[in-house]
Amino acid sequence: MKHSKLTLSKDYQIAKVDDRVFGSFIEHLGRAVYGGIYEPGHPAADEHGFRRDVMDLIRQIGVPVVRYPGGNFVSGYNWEDGVGPVEMRPRRLELAWSTTEPNTFGTNEFMQWCKVCGTAPMMAVNLGTRGPDAARNLVEYCNHEKGTCYSDLRRSHGAEAPHNIKLWCLGNEMDGPWQMGHKSAAEYGRVANETAKLMKWVDPSIELVLCGSSNSRMPTFGDWEATTLDLCYDNVDYVSLHQYFDCSDRDTPNFLAKSCDLEQYIRAAACVCDYVQAKHRRKKKIHLSLDEWNVWYHSHGADFEKWSEAPHILEDVYNFEDALVVGLMLITILRCSDRVKIACLAQLVNVIAPIMTETGGRAWAQTIFYPYLHASRYGRGTALQGILTTGKHDTKDFTDVGDVDAVAVRNEETGALTVFAVNRDMEESNLLTLDLKDFDGLRAVEHIRYDGFDRYAVNTANDGSVRPRSEALTAAPDAREFKLNPLSWNVIRFEKGTDK
Ligand code: AHR
Numbered sequence: 001m002k003h004s005k006l007t008l009s010k011d012y013q014i015a016k017v018d019d020r021v022f023g024s025f026i027e028h029l030g031r032a033v034y035g036g037i038y039e040p041g042h043p044a045a046d047e048h049g050f051r052r053d054v055m056d057l058i059r060q061i062g063v064p065v066v067r068y069p070g071g072n073f074v075s076g077y078n079w080e081d082g083v084g085p086v087e088m089r090p091r092r093l094e095l096a097w098s099t100t101e102p103n104t105f106g107t108n109e110f111m112q113w114c115k116v117c118g119t120a121p122m123m124a125v126n127l128g129t130r131g132p133d134a135a136r137n138l139v140e141y142c143n144h145e146k147g148t149c150y151s152d153l154r155r156s157h158g159a160e161a162p163h164n165i166k167l168w169c170l171g172n173e174m175d176g177p178w179q180m181g182h183k184s185a186a187e188y189g190r191v192a193n194e195t196a197k198l199m200k201w202v203d204p205s206i207e208l209v210l211c212g213s214s215n216s217r218m219p220t221f222g223d224w225e226a227t228t229l230d231l232c233y234d235n236v237d238y239v240s241l242h243q244y245f246d247c248s249d250r251d252t253p254n255f256l257a258k259s260c261d262l263e264q265y266i267r268a269a270a271c272v273c274d275y276v277q278a279k280h281r282r283k284k285k286i287h288l289s290l291d292e293w294n295v296w297y298h299s300h301g302a303d304f305e306k307w308s309e310a311p312h313i314l315e316d317v318y319n320f321e322d323a324l325v326v327g328l329m330l331i332t333i334l335r336c337s338d339r340v341k342i343a344c345l346a347q348l349v350n351v352i353a354p355i356m357t358e359t360g361g362r363a364w365a366q367t368i369f370y371p372y373l374h375a376s377r378y379g380r381g382t383a384l385q386g387i388l389t390t391g392k393h394d395t396k397d398f399t400d401v402g403d404v405d406a407v408a409v410r411n412e413e414t415g416a417l418t419v420f421a422v423n424r425d426m427e428e429s430n431l432l433t434l435d436l437k438d439f440d441g442l443r444a445v446e447h448i449r450y451d452g453f454d455r456y457a458v459n460t461a462n463d464g465s466v467r468p469r470s471e472a473l474t475a476a477p478d479a480r481e482f483k484l485n486p487l488s489w490n491v492i493r494f495e496k497g498t499d500k
Contacts, residue, residue: 004390009437014383015338022376024348027071034310035359036349067122072096075128075180082106127171128181136198189231196235216265225272238289246297257398259328289342321455327371327489378418381411415496423484441497443477451488
C-alpha cells in the first residue's frame with residue numbers, strides 16, 4: 001500500500017468558498033429544457049410544466065445558480081421570442097445546434113422555474129448576432145420595476161415584480177470560430193464594454209462576466225483575456241473560462257491527470273487578470289467564472305435529425321472514471337477558491353449532465369451526480385491550504401502527477417471539516433494520514449467511499465447501482481488514517497465534538 005499525508009491547520013486558509021462555485025447550466029440545447037426541466041403533460045409535471053422528479057434530484061445537490069439560456073444558443077437568440085403569449089411565439093431555426101426552437105419556454109418560465117427549484121439565475125445576453133441595445137432592453141425587462149416600455153411589457157406578461165437578476169454573462173465563447181457572430185478580441189472587447197456600460201446604467205447593482213477563452217488550448221488564450229479586459233476593466237467583474245476533458249484514447253491515467261491542466265489554466269487566467277489590473281493601476285481585482293466545465297466526449301459524432309425539436313444530442317452516458325475526473329475537477333475548483341468565484345457544471349439535465357431523463361418517463365442520477373452532490377453539500381466554508389505529501393507518477397501528457405489529490409474545507413459556523421480525496425492509482429490503495437494540527441475535539445463521523453466499480457460502469461434508468469456508500473465512523477472518532485482504495489473518490493467528514 002502507498003502512503004500520503006495531508007497536514008491541515010485552521011489558520012492556513014485559501015479563501016472562503018463562494019457558494020456559486022456549485023452552480024450549473026441549462027441551455028436551449030437537445031433535451032435540457034424540453035423533456036428535461038420542462039415537460040408539460042409529464043406525470044411528474046407541476047402546474048407550470050416543470051418536472052418535479054428532476055427538481056427533486058436538483059434539490060438533492062443544492063444548486064445555487066444556473067446559467068441560462070446558453071451556451072452557443074445564446075449567440076443567435078432573440079430574447080423577445082421567448083416572452084409573451086406562448087401561442088404568439090415564433091418557431092425558429094436554431095443555428096448553433098441545427099434544431100428547431102419552439103420558444104414555448106423563455107425568460108419568465110426560467111425565472112419561475114428558478115423560484116420553484118430554489119436556485120438563482122445567471123443570465124447570458126446575445127453578443128453574437130445582437131449587441132448593446134438588445135442587452136440593455138433585456139435588463140430593463142427583467143430588473144426595472146415599472147413605468148417604462150420593457151418593464152411594463154414584463155408586467156403585461158404576468159410578471160408583476162422585477163426579476164432582479166444579479167449575474168449576467170456578456171455573450172458566450174466569443175473567441176470561438178464556431179460561435180455565431182465570432183469576433184476578434186478587439187472587436188469583442190469594444191462591444192462588451194459598451195454593452196456592460198449600458199446594462200449597468202439600467203441597473204448598477206448587476207455583476208458582469210466577460211467572455212474569456214473557450215478552453216486552455218485556444219491559440220488566442222492569454223492575449224484574448226489581456227486585450228478584452230484592457231478594454232473593459234472598469235465595467236466588468238469576472239472573466240469566464242470553459243474546460244471540458246475527454247478520454248477518447250481510453251488512457252485512464254492520463255485522463256485522471258487532466259485536472260492538473262485545469263489548475264494551470266485557472267492560475268494562468270488569474271495572472272492575466274492581475275496583469276491588466278496592474279497596468280490600469282486599479283484596486284478592483286477581477287475574479288474568474290469557470291462557467292462551463294465537465295467531461296464531454298461520449299456523445300461526439302452521434303447522429304440526429306437536422307432541424308428536429310429537442311433531439312437527443314450531447315447525451316453523454318457517464319461512467320465511473322468520469323465521476324473521478326469530475327471529483328478531481330471539483331478538488332481543483334475548491335483549491336482555487338481564491339480566484340474562482342463562480343463555476344457551472346455543464347450542463348444540468350440530459351445534455352452532458354449529472355441528471356438524465358426519459359421524455360415521458362423516468363429521471364435518474366448519472367455517475368458524476370455524486371461527487372457534485374458531495375462537494376455542494378459538504379464543500380461550503382473556507383478552503384484550507386493543506387500540505388499534501390504523496391507519491392508522483394508520469395502520464396502521456398503530464399509529469400509529477402500526485403497519486404492522491406485532496407483538499408479540505410472547514411465550515412466556520414459548525415466547526416465541521418471535510419476532506420475530499422481521489423486516489424488516482426488503478427491498482428494500489430493509499431493510506432492517507434491527516435495531521436490536523438490545531439483542530440481540537442474533532443470527531444471523525446463518516447467516510448463516504450465511491451470506489452470498487454469497473455471504470456466503465458454506468459447508471460441507467462433501470463440500474464442506478466454505481467453509487468457511493470457511507471461508512472459511519474462513530475465507533476472510531478479519533479481515526480486519522482484512512483485507506484483510499486484504488487480509483488476512488490472519498491469524502492472524509494469530521495464534526496466538532498461536544499466535549500471541548
Ligand atoms: O455546453 C455545450 C456547449 O459547449 C456550449 O453551448 C458552448 O458554450 C460550449 O462550447
